[in-house]
Amino acid sequence: MSTNGKPLIKIKNGKKYYLKLTGNQRAQHFVLLVTFITCVLTGMPLKYYYYPWAETLLGFFGGVSGAAIVHRISGVIMVCLFIYHIFYIYKQLNRYYIRPAKTVGEFSFKGLLKYIYLSPVFPRYKDLIDMKDMMKYYLFLSNKPPRHERFYWREKLDYLAVFWGINVLGITGAILWYKGFFMEYLPGWAVSVATIAHSFEALLATADILIWHMYNAHVNYDKFPASDLFLTGYLPENIMRHEYVLEWKRINRIAEEDPSVIFNKDEWDLRQKEREAEQYKDTMDYMAAAAAASKGETL
Amino acid sequence: MGSVHADLQCSECHTGISKVPHERNLEVNCTNQCHMDEPAVGRKYSHKNIEETIKDSAHSPLYKYVRAKGDASDFPTCVSCHKNEENKVVITSRRNLEHVVMEEARGKCFDCHTDLNSFVSKNLVHVLRMTEGTYSQKEIMDMCVSCHNDKALNERHKMVNAIYSYLENYHGKTMVLGLPDAPSCIDCHVKLGESAHSIKSSADPDSATNAANRGLTCVRADCHPNASTGLGKSYIHVVPTDRERFPIQFFLLAFFTVLTVVSFVSLMLVLILELIRMIFPNFTIFRKPEEKDEH
Numbered sequence: 001m002s003t004n005g006k007p008l009i010k011i012k013n014g015k016k017y018y019l020k021l022t023g024n025q026r027a028q029h030f031v032l033l034v035t036f037i038t039c040v041l042t043g044m045p046l047k048y049y050y051y052p053w054a055e056t057l058l059g060f061f062g063g064v065s066g067a068a069i070v071h072r073i074s075g076v077i078m079v080c081l082f083i084y085h086i087f088y089i090y091k092q093l094n095r096y097y098i099r100p101a102k103t104v105g106e107f108s109f110k111g112l113l114k115y116i117y118l119s120p121v122f123p124r125y126k127d128l129i130d131m132k133d134m135m136k137y138y139l140f141l142s143n144k145p146p147r148h149e150r151f152y153w154r155e156k157l158d159y160l161a162v163f164w165g166i167n168v169l170g171i172t173g174a175i176l177w178y179k180g181f182f183m184e185y186l187p188g189w190a191v192s193v194a195t196i197a198h199s200f201e202a203l204l205a206t207a208d209i210l211i212w213h214m215y216n217a218h219v220n221y222d223k224f225p226a227s228d229l230f231l232t233g234y235l236p237e238n239i240m241r242h243e244y245v246l247e248w249k250r251i252n253r254i255a256e257e258d259p260s261v262i263f264n265k266d267e268w269d270l271r272q273k274e275r276e277a278e279q280y281k282d283t284m285d286y287m288a289a290a291a292a293a294s295k296g297e298t299l
Numbered sequence: 300m301g302s303v304h305a306d307l308q309c310s311e312c313h314t315g316i317s318k319v320p321h322e323r324n325l326e327v328n329c330t331n332q333c334h335m336d337e338p339a340v341g342r343k344y345s346h347k348n349i350e351e352t353i354k355d356s357a358h359s360p361l362y363k364y365v366r367a368k369g370d371a372s373d374f375p376t377c378v379s380c381h382k383n384e385e386n387k388v389v390i391t392s393r394r395n396l397e398h399v400v401m402e403e404a405r406g407k408c409f410d411c412h413t414d415l416n417s418f419v420s421k422n423l424v425h426v427l428r429m430t431e432g433t434y435s436q437k438e439i440m441d442m443c444v445s446c447h448n449d450k451a452l453n454e455r456h457k458m459v460n461a462i463y464s465y466l467e468n469y470h471g472k473t474m475v476l477g478l479p480d481a482p483s484c485i486d487c488h489v490k491l492g493e494s495a496h497s498i499k500s501s502a503d504p505d506s507a508t509n510a511a512n513r514g515l516t517c518v519r520a521d522c523h524p525n526a527s528t529g530l531g532k533s534y535i536h537v538v539p540t541d542r543e544r545f546p547i548q549f550f551l552l553a554f555f556t557v558l559t560v561v562s563f564v565s566l567m568l569v570l571i572l573e574l575i576r577m578i579f580p581n582f583t584i585f586r587k588p589e590e591k592d593e594h
């Protein structure tokens with residue numbers, strides 16, 4: 001895994017933190033977060049136009065016409081993010097499989113598919129097993145919760161939902177925006193179908209993000225009231241052990257073999273203090289010498 | 300009295316009045332030749348021409364495209380829409396003129412029309428107010444809603460409720476959300492160059508909403524000037540829950556409803572089960588023996 005120079009494990013106040021999201025990934029998430037919330041705030045009042053809050057909410061964006069502009073700008077940025085993300089996926093594939101495999105001379109299409117299948121966010125057979133084990137655990141039929149790697153079915157579901165959602169919302173949004181162009185070629189039901197799909201896909205996404213994603217990422221039993229993962233990119237060890245035990249073990253194995261992936265902030269702080277003390281001592285020595293020298297001159 | 304009819308004798312419109320005190324609830328006859336000479340042609344003024352226009356429109360039982368004649372008394376008369384006391388066209392006063400004509404222009408009028416009270420109140424304001432919109436878009440919509448939202452009336456005349464589908468459309472939503480120039484009913488249903496008195500059935504080849512003319516109605520300068528006339532193919536009055544008339548929309552709506560309910564309910568179930576499990580983390584019905592960790 002690329003860490004872009006970031007340590008896999010950070011130690012702070014004696015506690016271990018594990019790298020979960022790189023800076024690039026956090027930036028992508030942040031753009032998605034901002035554009036998603038903006039689209040919800042400017043779009044939902046139109047869906048629920050009959051509630052009194054709808055007009056009030058639109059008022060913050062300059063009424064219906066202002067909100068329409070904000071919604072479109074935000075939607076375009078979201079679609080651009082999606083296009084960038086496709087490029088990002090290609091870049092990662094190229095960097096971790098295609099180029100190295102070609103260098104070694106072992107590149108094959110089958111190998112590429114296998115790499116994609118086993119890559120952390122791609123749905124695979126293990127997810128089904130994990131879901132079965134989870135249900136057994138939740139129904140008190142087993143004392144063994146499923147053991148997860150880097151991303152498990154909850155995150156994959158969220159990720160694929162965004163993949164599907166941006167496609168549905170982007171395409172239907174474009175039809176609604178440029179209906180004057182599209183209706184030259186599309187049948188009469190196109191605009192009403194696009195309206196229904198755009199509106200209900202948005203409702204589905206909003207409901208799932210607001211309750212499912214917020215629960216998983218923030219308010220669930222061991223993260224309450226909020227997790228700073230989306231800002232720092234690091235997850236504390238207790239959550240790693242609880243939710244991502246296989247990844248936790250894997251990173252620990254890597255760290256055992258190569259301790260350079262660990263950044264011990266406590267030690268670094270301690271060394272920094274020592275360095276400062278040393279520097280202070282040097283300064284004092286210099287000043288004493290300088291004072292002595294000037295005394296010597298005047299005498 | 301703020302009405303343009305303020306200067307008229309009661310009996311000029313209430314033609315039934317023959318004695319004082321008169322009987323109550325006397326009907327108004329708007330097609331009466333009445334009250335004043337039209338200054339340009341020196342002819343007695345009347346609203347009779349409008350009655351002729353209405354006869355060839357969807358609001359008359361005589362119109363050949365009326366789907367079901369039903370109860371003839373359901374069809375509107377002049378006063379169904381033009382309530383004298385609410386009618387903005389008819390407000391007259393010197394003060395009102397200031398909103399309509401600019402200062403310099405007014406001066407020019409007054410050069411000749413020295414008898415300001417009679418000319419201004421009877422003609423100028425009346426005509427000038429008609430050159431700009433006399434009702435707000437919302438008032439026009441409310442006027443149509445007052446009859447077309449009546450379920451019994453719609454059934455009698457085999458009409459679908461166009462109000463619900465209009466409000467669910469972007470046109471109607473922006474109207475409710477207070478966009479001042481949101482399109483009202485007559486923006487689509489009246490042909491350019493005609494008045495709201497000549498609203499016709501979409502089955503009529505001469506109608507603004509006929510399949511052949513709809514595209515041209517959409518691409519008017521004030522509406523979608525850059526659109527292709529293909530925009531006219533779009534359905535506006537869609538009722539997605541109506542499976543017979545809108546099967547594609549119906550099944551798409553059903554798909555999204557099932558998708559939303561199934562995904563939401565199953566995710567909620569997982570969430571609730573998880574929280575219950577966490578209350579009793581050590582309780583298990585079938586306990587597996589502790590396996591030795593592979594690492």
